[in-house]
Amino acid sequence: MQKTEHYQCMMSLWWMKYMNGTSLVGDFLLALLKQLMVTRKDLYIVLMSATINAELFAHYFDAPTLVVPGKMYDVKIHYWNHHRHEDKRLVDDAAFEKRQSASIKESIPSRSERVHAAPYLDIMAHIDETIPATERGDMLIFLPGINEITDLEQELKFYAEETQKWIILILHSSLSVDDQEKIFDMPPQGIRKCIISSNIAETSVTIDGIRFIVDSGKVKESSHEAITNMKKLSEFWISKASAKQRAGRAGRTGPGECYRLYSENEYLHLNEYTVPEIQRDALESIVLNIKALELGNPRTFNFIESPSSEAIEASVKLLRNLGALDESELITSLGMVLVNLPVDAVIGKMILLGYILRIERPTLSIVACMSVQSPFVRLSSNNPSNLSTLKNQKAFDSAQGDPFTLLNVWQSWLEIKNDRQVSSKQWCRRHGIEEQRLYEITKIRGQFERILQDFQPEAADRMDGKNSNDDDYDDQADSKHSRRRQRDILKRERFDQKSQKKRRILSMNQDRNSDGDDDGQIDLRALEFSMGNNLKRLQRRATLDMADHDTVQLLKLIICSALYPQFAIGDPHNPYRKIDELVFHAPVASFLSLHPSSTLAHHPDWVREPGENVRKDDLQVEQAIQNQIICYLQLLETNKPYILNLIRTPGIHTLLLFSKQLDTNEDCSVIVADSFYLIRFKTKAVAQYILSLACRLRNEWEKLFNQKLGQGAAAGRVIKRKSGRKEERGIYCLLKGEEGAIVILTFYFM
Numbered sequence: 124m125q126k127t128e129h130y131q132c133m134m135s136l137w138w139m140k141y142m143n144g145t146s147l148v149g150d151f152l153l154a155l156l157k158q159l160m161v162t163r164k165d166l167y168i169v170l171m172s173a174t175i176n177a178e179l180f181a182h183y184f185d186a187p188t189l190v191v192p193g194k195m196y197d198v199k200i201h202y203w204n205h206h207r208h209e210d211k212r213l214v215d216d217a218a219f220e221k222r223q224s225a226s227i228k229e230s231i232p233s234r235s236e237r238v239h240a241a242p243y244l245d246i247m248a249h250i251d252e253t254i255p256a257t258e259r260g261d262m263l264i265f266l267p268g269i270n271e272i273t274d275l276e277q278e279l280k281f282y283a284e285e286t287q288k289w290i291i292l293i294l295h296s297s298l299s300v301d302d303q304e305k306i307f308d309m310p311p312q313g314i315r316k317c318i319i320s321s322n323i324a325e326t327s328v329t330i331d332g333i334r335f336i337v338d339s340g341k342v343k344e345s346s347h348e349a350i351t352n353m354k355k356l357s358e359f360w361i362s363k364a365s366a367k368q369r370a371g372r373a374g375r376t377g378p379g380e381c382y383r384l385y386s387e388n389e390y391l392h393l394n395e396y397t398v399p400e401i402q403r404d405a406l407e408s409i410v411l412n413i414k415a416l417e418l419g420n421p422r423t424f425n426f427i428e429s430p431s432s433e434a435i436e437a438s439v440k441l442l443r444n445l446g447a448l449d450e451s452e453l454i455t456s457l458g459m460v461l462v463n464l465p466v467d468a469v470i471g472k473m474i475l476l477g478y479i480l481r482i483e484r485p486t487l488s489i490v491a492c493m494s495v496q497s498p499f500v501r502l503s504s505n506n507p508s509n510l511s512t513l514k515n516q517k518a519f520d521s522a523q524g525d526p527f528t529l530l531n532v533w534q535s536w537l538e539i540k541n542d543r544q545v546s547s548k549q550w551c552r553r554h555g556i557e558e559q560r561l562y563e564i565t566k567i568r569g570q571f572e573r574i575l576q577d578f579q580p581e582a583a584d585r586m587d588g589k590n591s592n593d594d595d596y597d598d599q600a601d602s603k604h605s606r607r608r609q610r611d612i613l614k615r616e617r618f619d620q621k622s623q624k625k626r627r628i629l630s631m632n633q634d635r636n637s638d639g640d641d642d643g644q645i646d647l648r649a650l651e652f653s654m655g656n657n658l659k660r661l662q663r664r665a666t667l668d669m670a671d672h673d674t675v676q677l678l679k680l681i682i683c684s685a686l687y688p689q690f691a692i693g694d695p696h697n698p699y700r701k702i703d704e705l706v707f708h709a710p711v712a713s714f715l716s717l718h719p720s721s722t723l724a725h726h727p728d729w730v731r732e733p734g735e736n737v738r739k740d741d742l743q744v745e746q747a748i749q750n751q752i753i754c755y756l757q758l759l760e761t762n763k764p765y766i767l768n769l770i771r772t773p774g775i776h777t778l779l780l781f782s783k784q785l786d787t788n789e790d791c792s793v794i795v796a797d798s799f800y801l802i803r804f805k806t807k808a809v810a811q812y813i814l815s816l817a818c819r820l821r822n823e824w825e826k827l828f829n830q831k832l833g834q835g836a837a838a839g840r841v842i843k844r845k846s847g848r849k850e851e852r853g854i855y856c857l858l859k860g861e862e863g864a865i866v867i868l869t870f871y872f873m
Contacts, residue, residue: 260334
């Protein structure tokens with residue numbers, strides 16, 4: 124694709140299966156193929172999908188359509204909306220006509236309301252009364268989100284316990300793998316499964332034996348707000364295509380029935396198809412690729428369904444802030460490196476900064492922790508049985524912020540794995556941790572390490588510790604023998620488990636949180652993990668990497684540099700607010716709350732400013748609006764706007780180093796950073812001195828960064844250069860945040 128004529132000549136047929144018309148990467152690939160067809164008249168492209176908008180794709184490629192009917196049993200549709208009134212925003216004819224004529228489609232917001240169990244209980248009772256228990260058929264319920272699933276689960280379990288005719292299971296992406304796999308187990312004779320699921324069961328999972336579908340007509344869908352760079356998770360009406368897809372789940376293995384909890388009139392007013400990702404997601408990766416491949420202006424790029432101009436402008440602005448594009452929107456050396464790294468641009472910059480500052484290993488670890496869902500299981504503090512587990516979870520909390528808390532969890536888990544005296548699975552259960560996420564962190568970290576080694580081979584020697592006194596290689600012989608033995612065990616176990624065709628039988632009482640006993644089978648994930656990693660070396664290095672206080676400060680510098688301008692400051696009245704009422708302000712949005720999953724939300728004193736006891740250093744700073752800044756990875760709006768994945772960092776130091784614009788009064792005693800943050804100094808002499816020093820540091824930081832990227836960036840590789848340790852130490856001290864740190868800085872540049 125990247126102008127490689129030899130590669131293009133090798134391809135005569137592109138066959139793309141399971142196209143659903145909503146994938147961001149898929150839409151970009153289709154646009155590239157359309158451009159390629161201009162020069163490759165002999166190229167054939169075949170697109171396949173059961174839910175594709177065939178007319179849209181046929182028009183885009185000026186191509187014929189071939190319809191191959193699939194095998195599907197009849198599904199009887201029931202509109203079961205006895206318990207509710209129609210949503211007026213959905214069925215309004217004027218609004219419907221406006222949606223139909225819009226060039227850029229939008230999802231239809233639904234009336235957010237608490238899930239009521241009555242219609243679901245009525246349907247279950249109706250099935251019990253009309254369908255003999257000897258007949259096959261389980262139930263699949265589609266709900267919009269986790270909260271709704273959890274609420275309905277409790278209500279339906281009462282009915283299941285009373286009738287002894289149902290087993291209630293749930294399915295969503297935050298469940299552990301073990302709990303997700305229960306949906307494939309068989310119920311006892313005469314008992315039906317009732318699976319309450321998010322839309323993960325719409326396309327991602329196929330469950331045998333489903334005969335009854337209950338469709339709420341709702342879905343939780345993420346969207347990206349271009350102006351604030353905020354991710355919103357809101358409830359919307361599904362499309363007609365999704366409604367048909369859900370109903371079809373009942374007709375896979377025999378005739379089925381679908382109960383739609385909305386009226387036929389509401390169904391007729393739904394959007395025809397789901398709004399594509401390219402019209403509701405951030406576009407940084409797409410814009411950067413268009414620039415790197417010299418495909419023209421991203422604003423006029425020929426997508427199959429064009430994104431909004433606001434989304435493209437926001438992505439260009441973010442890439443400029445990141446340093447991937449210059450002010451003329453030309454791709455920079457950093458941008459050329461980032462586009463060749465198969466990771467998000469922000470993550471890619473963190474990895475590069477870790478290499479430049481010579482802390483590759485801890486950087487890869489913390490970035491991997493930031494790249495997965497939180498491993499902490501959601502537990503209610505109102506349940507007394509959860510108090511012990513919640514206490515165990517808090518033992519990992521780090522005052523530095525969420526990435527460091529997750530790093531503590533991962534390091535502790537590695538110690539348990541290495542010790543082998545305690546089952547890591549049982550340890551995770553006692554601490555309310557989903558072990559699969561920790562396996563993911565290890566796997567992603569390994570992928571990041573290989574990416575860095577591919578683009579900068581010099582980093583491999585440093586990460587392997589060949590120049591240190593590390594004794595990592597003392598146990599290589601034992602490790603080889605152990606892995607050979609593990610490989611044999613893994614091969615046998617895979618064969619045995621594959622040959623055991625009989626599915627497990629569910630019991631009437633399914634407790635998702637109990638320790639329980641293992642089923643006697645060897646844990647294949649644990650065995651594969653042991654084979655793919657030198658556990659002893661991984662655990663020892665993970666501990667050593669974070670033992671140095673300087674390393675922690677450098678990691679915070681790396682995160683802040685990559686995430687700028689995603690900073691927020693506490694409200695001046697926070698010292699007088701309740702724990703769950705603390706609010707923060709950012710240039711793009713105000714009155715932001717700490718997400719309940721954040722470590723800092725559990726320790727308000729770590730982020731609540733001390734009111735009247737604000738530090739005033741007579742030698743340096745008289746007053747700053749805040750002593751610290753919260754750096755956040757993501758803005759998320761659900762029932763209210765939240766900041767999540769947070770770290771704490773010294774406010775003045777961070778602003779002086781990373782702000783794009785610094786404005787001062789005549790004597791420099793007052794500085795306004797990025798037209799939002801206010802810093803006051805006691806005397807103009809101190810102000811001018813610190814401002815001058817900050818400017819020098821910013822220049823050294825930029826010089827060091829560009830020097831390490833070098834001219835080789837055009838080829839996608841970081842070039843080897845002589846180290847600038849003096850600059851690195853000086854930059855570290857700026858972020859240190861200790862008393863007198865700004866004065867100490869001068870010693871590194873005298």
